[in-house]
Amino acid sequence: MVSYGILFLGLFILFFTNEVCLLENGLAKTPPMGWMSWGYYMCADNCSANPDRCLNEELIMSVADAFYNEGYQEAGYEYIIIDDCWSERQRDEKGRLVPDHKRFPRGMKFLADYIHGKGLKFGMYLNIAVDTCMRYPGSRGHFRVDTKSLAEWDVDYVKVDGCFVEEEYLDIAYIKLGHYLNKTGRPMVYSCSWPYYKKYIHKHEPVYSQIVPICNMWRNYHDVAVKWGHVRYIYKFYEGMATEIGKYHGPGHWNDPDMLIVGTNALSPNQNRIQMSIWAMLSAPLIFSCDMKQVTADERRLLQNLQLIAVAQDPLGRMATPHKIQRDVTIWVKLHLPSKGDMFYSYSFAIVNLGTTSVSVTLRPRRYGLNSTDDYTVMDVFSGNMLKNMSAYASMEVIVPPEDVIMYSLFPL
Numbered sequence: 036m037v038s039y040g041i042l043f044l045g046l047f048i049l050f051f052t053n054e055v056c057l058l059e060n061g062l063a064k065t066p067p068m069g070w071m072s073w074g075y076y077m078c079a080d081n082c083s084a085n086p087d088r089c090l091n092e093e094l095i096m097s098v099a100d101a102f103y104n105e106g107y108q109e110a111g112y113e114y115i116i117i118d119d120c121w122s123e124r125q126r127d128e129k130g131r132l133v134p135d136h137k138r139f140p141r142g143m144k145f146l147a148d149y150i151h152g153k154g155l156k157f158g159m160y161l162n163i164a165v166d167t168c169m170r171y172p173g174s175r176g177h178f179r180v181d182t183k184s185l186a187e188w189d190v191d192y193v194k195v196d197g198c199f200v201e202e203e204y205l206d207i208a209y210i211k212l213g214h215y216l217n218k219t220g221r222p223m224v225y226s227c228s229w230p231y232y233k234k235y236i237h238k239h240e241p242v243y244s245q246i247v248p249i250c251n252m253w254r255n256y257h258d259v260a261v262k263w264g265h266v267r268y269i270y271k272f273y274e275g276m277a278t279e280i281g282k283y284h285g286p287g288h289w290n291d292p293d294m295l296i297v298g299t300n301a302l303s304p305n306q307n308r309i310q311m312s313i314w315a316m317l318s319a320p321l322i323f324s325c326d327m328k329q330v331t332a333d334e335r336r337l338l339q340n341l342q343l344i345a346v347a348q349d350p351l352g353r354m355a356t357p358h359k360i361q362r363d364v365t366i367w368v369k370l371h372l373p374s375k376g377d378m379f380y381s382y383s384f385a386i387v388n389l390g391t392t393s394v395s396v397t398l399r400p401r402r403y404g405l406n407s408t409d410d411y412t413v414m415d416v417f418s419g420n421m422l423k424n425m426s427a428y429a430s431m432e433v434i435v436p437p438e439d440v441i442m443y444s445l446f447p448l
């Protein structure tokens with residue numbers, strides 16, 4: 036354990052101290068895991084028309100119950116996050132945001148207490164503009180009062196959106212809001228959308244060295260939607276950008292490819308495996324969004340796959356490196372713990388085939404940095420089976436079916 040600590044400190048000094056300092060709120064040392072309303076429920080505020088798709092107190096409590104009763108909490112899922120559309124249309128006479136009276140009749144402190152009572156954590160949503168993305172009241176001009184409200188409600192996590200502002204304001208607002216969050220004295224995970232708006236709305240490259248000291252995590256790319264095509268676009272983005280943005284990624288500060296849609300039954304089993312394994316390989320936040328009552332048994336097993344979650348939550352927090360070996364086929368490689376001494380690390384390989392025919396891939400571990408002269412034990416992450424022991428200098432043939440992924444973890448013996 037001591038040697039991991041020293042190694043980590045070494046990497047940390049190497050990568051960061053000369054360039055930038057990091058946000059020091061002590062949170063998100065591993066990528067946050069949880070559930071968020073947006074992906075599946077979106078702005079579900081018309082409850083009389085759609086009682087089954089309603090963003091209200093009952094929904095949030097039912098997610099906490101499901102986490103507590105159905106194994107999600109034991110697997111590591113922790114944060115339950117309300118996205119946009121939670122407030123009344125008007126602030127109160129003191130200028131404070133007020134939770135929607137009909138949908139959240141007992142208020143947010145009540146929900147926080149309920150969630151904390153189960154040993155879980157509570158997240159909420161703000162936007163830096165006058166309005167939120169869905170035209171609810173935004174926080175511009177109210178940063179102090181809104182962060183204070185969140186702290187009084189015992190919120191643990193805040194997602195802050197960046198719709199409807201000019202670029203100069205975008206670049207100062209996240210810094211200012213972070214300052215007010217800190218001043219509340221309550222540690223809250225600070226999830227930003229700054230680089231996304233910088234790049235895709237204002238058409239300038241984000242300066243990640245400015246973002247890392249301010250936010251615990253940040254969205255780099257477009258929102259996911261409950262469709263395979265969106266997961267695929269996001270996959271492609273990270274495949275292209277991993278090297279560039281990987282260096283800003285680590286304990287306390289994460290690139291965020293947005294929510295998992297595993298659990299919505301929108302993806303086939305193989306597509307579910309691709310999203311889940313690549314998010315784990317990226318050390319991405321694992322925040323899913325779905326109707327907890329409709330999660331299939333297969334989806335639940337995948338969401339709660341402990342071998343996969345161990346890779347996702349590895350304390351070193353590396354982003355996997357993609358090696359494209361042919362059109363539509365990429366080998367993602369991630370170094371992680373446990374290590375044998377301070378030399379020989381474990382590695383996971385996710386071999387993704389986005390093509391329409393099966394491919395046979397020759398995996399030569401030595402090529403990707405595995406260098407122990409003793410053997411490695413090979414585990415199939417999805418089944419949990421130990422397949423065999425092999426030398427890093429040997430090779431193995433892996434058949435990857437069309438639009439699927441094979442994922443192995445190799446542990447040094």
Ligand SMILES: *[C@@H]1O[C@H](CO)[C@@H](O)[C@H](O)[C@H]1NC(C)=O
Binds near residue numbers: 081083084
């Ligand atoms: C809710 O949906 C119903 C049926 O579509 C519609 O008539 C009503 O205007 C909606 N209410 C609000 C507040 O949007």
Ligand SMILES: *[C@@H]1O[C@H](CO)[C@@H](O)[C@H](O)[C@H]1NC(C)=O
Binds near residue numbers: 219223
């Ligand atoms: C506020 O920032 C200081 C200095 O970085 C840090 O030590 C402290 O833990 C922060 N507090 C909160 C509540 O985030």
Ligand SMILES: *[C@@H]1O[C@H](CO)[C@@H](O)[C@H](O)[C@H]1NC(C)=O
Binds near residue numbers: 378380404
């Ligand atoms: C093996 O790889 C690790 C990680 O890249 C490196 O620190 C170590 O020096 C290498 N050891 C040998 C014997 O090559």
Ligand SMILES: *[C@@H]1O[C@H](CO)[C@@H](O)[C@H](O)[C@H]1NC(C)=O
Binds near residue numbers: 412421423424448
């Ligand atoms: C791999 O090697 C270990 C240690 O020698 C041994 O306990 C284990 O049974 C081997 N596993 C397989 C699948 O051969």
